[in-house]
Amino acid sequence: MSSQTKACLYALATALMWSTVATAFKLTLNHLDPWQMVFWSVLTSTLLLGAFVIAQGKWLQLIQQGREHFGLYILLGFLNPFLYHIVLFGGYDLLPAQQAQALNYSWPLALTLLAVPLLGNKLSFKDGICCLIAYLGVVIISTRGELQNLNFGNPQGVILMLSSTLVWALYWILNARNKGDSQVGLLLCFLFGLPWITIAVFWKSSVWPIPVEGLSGALYIGLVEMGFAYIIWLKALKLAENTSVISNISYLSPFLSLIFIANILNESIHLSTYVGLVLIVAAVVFQRRKAASEKPSEAPVMSNH
Structure with a gap:
């Protein structure tokens, strides 16, 4: 089996993991508040990543x-896992899973926009068109297709989800300056983020007692969304001879996610969700292919859920 084939299989496994997390978020939020969910999932992921890094002899x-x-790392840990997941889970708490997960996939366009003031990048005409198309998709999803009335079902939830894309994009930009080992770097972000989360959960909520169902969901999120998915994704990138193929596989995730949402959460998937999601993903794919053709070594690869 060639390295590229192995890379594709790892990427498919990662996409499948990512596709389950929106459903896991909603199920867990039935039993925990966002503060508790962040604490227990991040603690779980920190232990997993720590064991993985130490097993590789990278503790020095x-x-x-x-x-x-x-x-x-103090700043990165504040942004992710703390602030990003608090805002993300808050958005999921207020919105149907199909809306929340679709809005979350607009983060690459948020990255494009933030790179203008923070990195001095120029927003080309094509980049601007991609952003307009993607955010048209956002409006379609948020209003469930009622564009004539602009009737946002839950404006606060929409604001939280779009804010989470800005936080993640800011984290991505700052983390790009770190040239160290990526697995070690992620563990350090979680280690530095855990104190922020611990203070917040004791201030806003409590860590115990919690239902077994909630703890199980948080453990799953920590192991899968914040842990194994990232480890396997890095393995896919390391083996890949062509990272654009791997990136394209990741775009299966939001559509696979709708299958789990419909069958496990019993949400009726609106046509507007499909239309908006297609617009967002198409805009992201086109924008990234443009970036890859201009600066192949700097083109970002999808690594969010």
């Missing part, structure tokens, strides 16, 4: 990398 690198970029 962990200490060195943390010392060299101490200030950066």
Whole structure:
């Protein structure tokens, strides 16, 4: 089996993992509040990533990398996993899963827009068109196709989901400056983010007692969404001879997610969700192919859920 074939299989496994998390979020939020959900899922993921890094003998690198970029990791840990997941789970708590997960996939366009003031990038005409198409999809999903009335079912939920894309894009831009080991870097983000989360959960909520169903859901999220999916995704990128193929496979995730949402959460998937999601994904794919053709080594690859 060739390296590219193995990479595609790893990418498919990752896409399948990502496609389950929207359903897991909603099921877990039936038993936990967002603060509790973030705490237990991040704690689980931190333990998993820590075991994985130590098993590879990278604990000295962990200490060195943390010392060299101490200030950066304080900021990164605040952004992700803390702020990003608090805002993300808050949005999922207020919106149907089909809307929340579709809106979340507009983050690459948020990245394009933030790169203008933060990195000095120029917004080309094609980039602008891609953003307009993607955010038209956002409006279609948010209003369930009622464009004439612009009737947003839950404006607060929509604002939270779009805010989560900005937080993730900001984290992505800042994290791109870190040239250290990516697995070690992710663990450091979680280690530095955990104190923020611990303070917040004791201030806003409580860590115990919680229902077994809620704890099980948080453990699943920590192991899958924040843990194994990332590890396997990095493996796919390492083996890939052509990362654009791997990136394209990741776009299966939001559509597979709708299958789980419909069959497990029993949500009736609206036509507007499909239309909006197609517009968002098409705009992201076109924008990334344009970026790859201009700067192949710098083109970002989908790594969010």
